[in-house]
Amino acid sequence: MTATQELTKNQSLVFDALTRAEGPLSAYTILDQLRNNGFRAPLQVYRALDKLLDYGMIHRLESINAFVACSHPHDHGHSHGMIAFAICEKCGQVSEFSDDVITARVREWTNGNGFKPSKTTIEIRGVCANCGTA
Amino acid sequence: MTATQELTKNQSLVFDALTRAEGPLSAYTILDQLRNNGFRAPLQVYRALDKLLDYGMIHRLESINAFVACSHPHDHGHSHGMIAFAICEKCGQVSEFSDDVITARVREWTNGNGFKPSKTTIEIRGVCANCGTA
DNA sequence: GTTCGTATGTGATGTTATTACATTAGTCAA
DNA sequence: TTGACTAATGTAATAACATCACATACGAAC
Numbered sequence: 001m002t003a004t005q006e007l008t009k010n011q012s013l014v015f016d017a018l019t020r021a022e023g024p025l026s027a028y029t030i031l032d033q034l035r036n037n038g039f040r041a042p043l044q045v046y047r048a049l050d051k052l053l054d055y056g057m058i059h060r061l062e063s064i065n066a067f068v069a070c071s072h073p074h075d076h077g078h079s080h081g082m083i084a085f086a087i088c089e090k091c092g093q094v095s096e097f098s099d100d101v102i103t104a105r106v107r108e109w110t111n112g113n114g115f116k117p118s119k120t121t122i123e124i125r126g127v128c129a130n131c132g133t134a
Numbered sequence: 135m136t137a138t139q140e141l142t143k144n145q146s147l148v149f150d151a152l153t154r155a156e157g158p159l160s161a162y163t164i165l166d167q168l169r170n171n172g173f174r175a176p177l178q179v180y181r182a183l184d185k186l187l188d189y190g191m192i193h194r195l196e197s198i199n200a201f202v203a204c205s206h207p208h209d210h211g212h213s214h215g216m217i218a219f220a221i222c223e224k225c226g227q228v229s230e231f232s233d234d235v236i237t238a239r240v241r242e243w244t245n246g247n248g249f250k251p252s253k254t255t256i257e258i259r260g261v262c263a264n265c266g267t268a
Numbered sequence: 269g270t271t272c273g274t275a276t277g278t279g280a281t282g283t284t285a286t287t288a289c290a291t292t293a294g295t296c297a298a
Numbered sequence: 299t300t301g302a303c304t305a306a307t308g309t310a311a312t313a314a315c316a317t318c319a320c321a322t323a324c325g326a327a328c
Contacts, residue, residue: 086249178278180317
């Protein structure tokens with residue numbers, strides 16, 4: 001799965017909504033935006049979100065219960081490491097970055113403790129440069 | 135706020151419930167455990183949790199909507215850095231650690247990007263050593 | 269004792285996510 | 299073409315998590 005064309009109808013609608021938004025959306029916000037496209041129930045959104053997460057095309061922001069389109073569309077899994085998110089609590093903007101040192105350091109801990117990681121969440125909430133100076 | 139004695143009645147009850155548990159509990163699980171102590175409504179739990187979070191005596195695990203007693207009771211704020219959690223998806227056990235390198239690396243990013251962090255979440259979900267070998 | 273801040277009690281409501289079950293559509297093989 | 303299988307979808311109900319609004323009680327300061 002590498003291109004939007006291979007998505008199903010519902011998956012495309014949800015992915016497009018997230019891409020248009022340029023910021024995180026809750027599942028229910030997506031649902032409301034897609035009512036004109038025939039969406040009636042939360043499950044239609046959640047099912048699409050699950051697949052898009054599988055495909056690495058979107059991310060879930062655990063600390064705010066919202067979803068955002070991946071900002072590195074040509075590197076879906078960020079194959080080399082974990083991703084960190086900086087979430088502005090004023091404007092909602094999300095910056096996505098990955099850091100090899102952090103990745104290595106986390107892996108050190110998990111290796112040293114016999115812990116098999118499946119998913120790692122790194123989320124920094126605060127105020128972005130724009131909102132901080134304004 | 136440094137000792138359990140200074141907590142209010144509800145705060146003590148909630149904190150004790152979390153301490154007894156030796157693992158994360160959801161707000162509603164705590165509520166159910168405290169019904170015999172006069173708890174009737176979620177807000178009683180959430181208010182106590184908010185305070186305990188303020189005091190640094192407990193942590194909130196964003197990725198599983200649960201709360202856990204701080205495992206470093208003599209260093210409530212882990213004053214020097216951010217805390218990471220390794221959460222076992224089999225047995226629910228949570229390991230808490232802090233890593234200066236990760237802390238520094240995150241701070242580098244935020245400084246470099248003019249981002250003022252207020253709260254940072256690092257949660258590793260996976261399978262702990264015990265559950266992995268069993 | 270009045271005032272004020274903090275804590276508490278209670279019901280209703282808001283928000284996020286899942287379960288259960290029915291239906292539709294596509295694929296592949298006999 | 300039919301049948302069997304799998305993936306996607308539709309829908310209603312419910313579960314799980316969290317907050318709002320308002321009333322009451324308690325304790326310290328004056």
